[in-house]
Amino acid sequence: MAEYSCLIVEDSPMMRQLLVFALARVRNLRVTEADDGVDGLRKLASARYDIIVTDINMPIMDGLKLVKRVRMDPIHKDTPIIIITTEGSQEDRQRALQLGANAYITKPIQAPQVIATVKELLKID
């Protein structure tokens, strides 16, 4: 059975813990955590990930900049990216999707929604 790897980029330890709990429900998904965009890029440079879940509002490098950088990376340019943010407006959603994000989830997150989105983007049951 195929094994997938997921990178969570989130500055809030609480949100990271919550996302790790939620994604533990997806079978064969290995989760790695990064504190912010820069840490995320560092981790993306050292390993290949099948999916990225990132917050937008983070210190040092925010989620949108990270999405831009990932789309320029030859290894991860096609990797699905899920944006998680408190911003719920249609414009924010459009902006994130235009930058190359594949899905957009607003906080407070619902674990079943995160799980369903990850499964859908990874095309797993």
Place this chain on the structure above:
Amino acid sequence: MTKDRKSGPTGSDAPGPDLKSERDQFLKKFTRGAKLTDDFLREVEQLQDRLRDLEAENAGLRAKVEADEAIRELLGKIERLETEKRELLNRYHRVEEVNSEFTARVQEVESEFANLANLFVASNQLHSSLSPRGVTRRIKEVLAQLVGAERYCMYLANQDNTELVPIAYEGVAGSALTPVKISDSELGQALLKGAASVSDHDPTAGTVQRPAAIIPLSVDEKTVGVIAIFSTLAQKKRFDTVDFELFKLLGQHAAAALVSASLFAHTDRKLPGLEAFLDLSV
């Protein structure tokens, strides 16, 4: 004998009258016999034809009987298959029902698991810091990230329990927040009752004067303050079961974590010695 006839007693080749008559009779008989034979043969032929017809008819009838039996068998088989189909359909519907019940149950369990994960993470985070600032930051995180609060303030009661003083807030200007009298305010009432109060209105449209929710904070069964959620994020249109559970958890743990952190800070972050725990047997 032929020779005798040819050379009869008359010595002529012509037959005698007896012979002629005999021959005529013979010929007559022969002709009749031939006719009979012909008739007989014709009859035989007719009988053979009839026999063939009868055999064909018989074969046809036999085939018909066999076909009727086959049809009866087929009809019986169709009936059996129809019954089987009905049973299978019934079973299929039962399985479908069980399956949909099972799916609903799985979704319920997943949702319950997610709620428990939220509560666990909130509780874990509240107690993972021993600095008042760290605890306050975590309380704010629970409110913003888990509840979806956009504008909120945490108040603590003053020494003589007459006023609620704002100590940490988000989304509102500090100048807009002043100490609130316990005796004549909605916040004070929630503190005195010791029970959470949730407005019936749209929580996204709540204000400082009309908060969407008020959560009393307790320490050792004494209410010492409140958290007022003035309004929620635009996408948070209502409070769910898990939010009420989070309110309960915040009410029971937030102030306790804050008091513990304050006491720890007052002791210059020194952990109590072993002697502090020696007399704990119950």
